Amino acid sequence: MIKNQFYVISLLVILSMILVACSGGDAGGTSESSGGSESEAVTLKFFHKWPEPEHMEFYEFAVQEYEKNHPNVTIEMEAVADEPYKDKIRVLMAANEVPDVYFSWAGEFSWKFARAGQALDITDAVMNTDWKDQVILSAVEPYKLDGKIYGVPMRINAKFMVYNKAMFEEYGISEPATWDEFLTACSTLKENGVVPLAFGDEFPWAASHYVGDFNAKLVGGDVRSADYLLTAPAEKLFTDPGYVEGLARFQTLVTAGCFNEGPNGISHSSARSSFIAGKAGMIYIELEEFVTVADGMGQDAFGFFQFPSGSGDEGDQKLLTGAPDGFMISASTEHPEEAMDFLKFITGPEMGKEYVKRLGIPSAAVGAVNDETALPIVVKGVESINTASGMALWLDTDINIKIVEVYLPGMQAILNGTKTPEELMQEVHDAAVQAQSELSQ
Amino acid sequence: MKRKFLNQLTPYYFLLPSLILMSVFIYLPVVENFYYSLFRWSAIDTTLNYIGFENYTRIFTDDLVGLSLFNNTLYAVISVIFQVFIALVLAAMLEAHLVRPFFGTLFRNILFLPSVLAISVVGVTWQLIYRPDTGLINQVLRAVGLDTLTRTWLGEEGTAIYSIIAVSQWQWVGYCMILFIVAIQAIPEELFESARIDGANAVQQFFRITVPLVRETTLVMTTITVIGAFKVFDIIWVMTAGGPNHASEVLGNYLYRVAFRNDEMGYAAALATLLFVITFLLTFIQLWLGRTGKEN
Numbered sequence: 001m002i003k004n005q006f007y008v009i010s011l012l013v014i015l016s017m018i019l020v021a022c023s024g025g026d027a028g029g030t031s032e033s034s035g036g037s038e039s040e041a042v043t044l045k046f047f048h049k050w051p052e053p054e055h056m057e058f059y060e061f062a063v064q065e066y067e068k069n070h071p072n073v074t075i076e077m078e079a080v081a082d083e084p085y086k087d088k089i090r091v092l093m094a095a096n097e098v099p100d101v102y103f104s105w106a107g108e109f110s111w112k113f114a115r116a117g118q119a120l121d122i123t124d125a126v127m128n129t130d131w132k133d134q135v136i137l138s139a140v141e142p143y144k145l146d147g148k149i150y151g152v153p154m155r156i157n158a159k160f161m162v163y164n165k166a167m168f169e170e171y172g173i174s175e176p177a178t179w180d181e182f183l184t185a186c187s188t189l190k191e192n193g194v195v196p197l198a199f200g201d202e203f204p205w206a207a208s209h210y211v212g213d214f215n216a217k218l219v220g221g222d223v224r225s226a227d228y229l230l231t232a233p234a235e236k237l238f239t240d241p242g243y244v245e246g247l248a249r250f251q252t253l254v255t256a257g258c259f260n261e262g263p264n265g266i267s268h269s270s271a272r273s274s275f276i277a278g279k280a281g282m283i284y285i286e287l288e289e290f291v292t293v294a295d296g297m298g299q300d301a302f303g304f305f306q307f308p309s310g311s312g313d314e315g316d317q318k319l320l321t322g323a324p325d326g327f328m329i330s331a332s333t334e335h336p337e338e339a340m341d342f343l344k345f346i347t348g349p350e351m352g353k354e355y356v357k358r359l360g361i362p363s364a365a366v367g368a369v370n371d372e373t374a375l376p377i378v379v380k381g382v383e384s385i386n387t388a389s390g391m392a393l394w395l396d397t398d399i400n401i402k403i404v405e406v407y408l409p410g411m412q413a414i415l416n417g418t419k420t421p422e423e424l425m426q427e428v429h430d431a432a433v434q435a436q437s438e439l440s441q
Numbered sequence: 442m443k444r445k446f447l448n449q450l451t452p453y454y455f456l457l458p459s460l461i462l463m464s465v466f467i468y469l470p471v472v473e474n475f476y477y478s479l480f481r482w483s484a485i486d487t488t489l490n491y492i493g494f495e496n497y498t499r500i501f502t503d504d505l506v507g508l509s510l511f512n513n514t515l516y517a518v519i520s521v522i523f524q525v526f527i528a529l530v531l532a533a534m535l536e537a538h539l540v541r542p543f544f545g546t547l548f549r550n551i552l553f554l555p556s557v558l559a560i561s562v563v564g565v566t567w568q569l570i571y572r573p574d575t576g577l578i579n580q581v582l583r584a585v586g587l588d589t590l591t592r593t594w595l596g597e598e599g600t601a602i603y604s605i606i607a608v609s610q611w612q613w614v615g616y617c618m619i620l621f622i623v624a625i626q627a628i629p630e631e632l633f634e635s636a637r638i639d640g641a642n643a644v645q646q647f648f649r650i651t652v653p654l655v656r657e658t659t660l661v662m663t664t665i666t667v668i669g670a671f672k673v674f675d676i677i678w679v680m681t682a683g684g685p686n687h688a689s690e691v692l693g694n695y696l697y698r699v700a701f702r703n704d705e706m707g708y709a710a711a712l713a714t715l716l717f718v719i720t721f722l723l724t725f726i727q728l729w730l731g732r733t734g735k736e737n
Contacts, residue, residue, distance in 0.1 A: 087701035094484035094706065116486035202568075202596070203682065262573030262593025264685040270572075401703050412685035418598055419686070438481075 042335050046077045047099035049085035058358045062351050073338055098330040100339045105397035106142030106323045110151050119150040120329040125340050134348050139324035139364045142393055151328040152347045153364035158322025158385050159209050160304040163282045175305040182308050186258040189281040198280035199263040200271030205396045207411035212395030213321040214246030217310025228399045230436040237432040242314055247421035251414050264412050287381045291360030299375050318389035324364050406431040478710035496711035509692045512602050517670035523610040524617040524666045532621035533651050552615030564679030567608045571595050595681050598688035605680050624658040664727035671719055692716050
């Protein structure tokens with residue numbers, strides 16, 4: 001009898017342990033789901049992709065400021081770096097643990113969330129309040145799908161060709177304005193024993209910024225947008241000769257000796273370091289990187305121009321490759337009001353100015369970038385963005401991921417000369433047809 | 442009668458806790474994984490579309506799966522050569538009666554050191570060594586006039602996977618060597634002594650005494666190395682992420698990419714099942730070989 005009791009008790013202990021383990025999770029869930037009215041405690045989850053110390057300092061400051069003014073709101077912030085962010089946000093979505101406010105690239109990356117019903121439609125909150133006067137509206141465009149706004153930009157960013165002023169002067173090169181002039185500048189630098197163009201393509205998003213820019217200039221706007229959005233007829237997808245020409249020009253940069261040796265084996269940041277160290281004449285970088293370059297070589301040591309990747313072809317020659325970076329709100333958030341309020345605060349002019357001052361990166365808030373808050377060269381960069389006819393979004397976040405997985409690694413093969421532009425575009429076409437058929441299912 | 446039955450049940454009560462943990466965290470996920478592999482679904486939009494075995498038929502037409510498996514096999518073959526055979530030779534050399542008292546410990550530590558480093562540290566360090574312009578390897582090649590041999594080691598389709606495999610050997614040979622040293626030290630010294638008296642040289646001692654007597658360890662090391670080569674993920678992800686142009690893709694790495702970049706969770710689950718079957722078979726072979734080893 002005693003033995004029997006022992007069995008029963010031991011079983012009960014085991015079962016209760018399991019039950020405790022299971023109910024632990026539930027308890028955590030219910031405490032968060034309460035709330036709603038203003039005085040009640042609200043916890044917002046905020047997830048972004050800037051874990052670097054100087055960025056985190058700004059975000060921690062912004063969160064503290066907000067919490068000070070809204071004592072009932074607690075913001076749980078988390079950040080992971082650029083590359084892992086692409087994975088982690090998907091994992092969170094799959095686990096149905098979408099953060100209340102989360103970062104998203106503009107274009108297809110954000111539309112995917114919108115289409116899946118994971119992003120809150122905030123059109124009303126933005127357009128029918130003073131919010132619309134606080135933020136550069138053109139930067140909101142890439143977060144729109146079917147006329148509805150799903151995200152608000154935090155900052156604006158574009159890609160420029162940056163050059164070493166001393167070298168250009170020494171070898172008598174002026175800022176190239178056409179594709180041919182650009183190639184001439186390359187060969188002049190090369191003849192003088194300098195690497196013309198620093199390039200690190202270990203992760204092929206770097207190549208996609210070049211190719212995206214070529215596509216924008218060489219392929220007509222309507223054709224390109226129909227291909228990127230997969231709305232073109234299946235047999236026509238990515239068949240415009242401009243795409244092949246774009247890859248061919250990209251390959252020309254290799255064969256003409258513009259790039260440093262073995263770009264596929266070098267990371268982008270290490271290519272940037274070699275430019276800063278004066279080992280290369282030019283580098284294709286984002287406006288947000290200007291401040292790093294200025295820190296390294298002085299703000300007067302470098303200048304920039306728009307990459308003259310086209311030569312009066314089909315596409316829009318005044319497009320700039322770049323995109324705003326911003327945040328979206330989860331459609332399943334339990335505190336939409338608070339989430340929108342926080343988003344409005346962090347993307348507003350007050351925080352925008354703070355952002356520019358601390359980081360030197362242009363904010364998307366109206367009037368945040370001026371001579372007081374930013375380096376003159378950054379202000380100039382923002383002016384170029386404002387005068388550009390529009391933005392060609394980052395290729396790798398603007399087209400369907402299945403095409404990206406063929407297109408981007410293929411660019412590495414183009415660099416190595418192991419694939420021809422025609423072959424790659426054929427593969428891209430096939431991938432696009434496949435992706436299109438899956439979307440319609 | 443009832444009591445006897447309960448008595449027989451006793452051991453199972455003791456097994457129950459670990460059985461439950463094993464089922465919840467190992468067996469259930471395996472079954473679940475198979476279930477999920479029958480659907481088309483993405484991480485973002487979690488509606489499950491039943492497609493039967495389509496994900497499995499796709500494995501056979503997917504060139505990247507073939508390429509990944511080829512790279513895994515390459516990884517396994519080279520790893521066995523280095524981490525089993527060369528590690529054994531190194532171990533025997535360091536345990537040779539003239540080396541051991543003098544340099545044994547020193548070399549043992551030097552060779553063992555890489556295996557205590559974190560994979561990401563090793564990956565980044567070797568990325569610098571492999572750098573095409575300022576990397577150590579290319580600079581040495583240029584310094585001795587072998588310019589034609591310089592490569593973009595991690596950036597060319599032909600060299601990327603070999604470059605990574607080499608790093609892995611550098612890291613693990615010392616570790617395997619230590620395990621062999623332990624095995625060699627378990628061999629009674631008298632055997633070597635009498636062999637020497639009989640006039641056997643070092644090579645003969647190695648093949649006649651060391652190799653047969655560390656057979657068990659060799660067997661275990663071989664299977665562990667091969668299984669490890671099929672499960673490899675971290676070092677590849679750190680160094681090239683499968684690039685350039687998928688040239689250094691391995692199964693684990695491709696699976697991750699399919700799941701978390703391409704949002705094809707169902708297909709990734711099917712790939713995971715494939716990986717499971719491969720490692721399961723290899724483990725089975727290991728267990729089977731281990732059994733015959735004991736009978737002898």
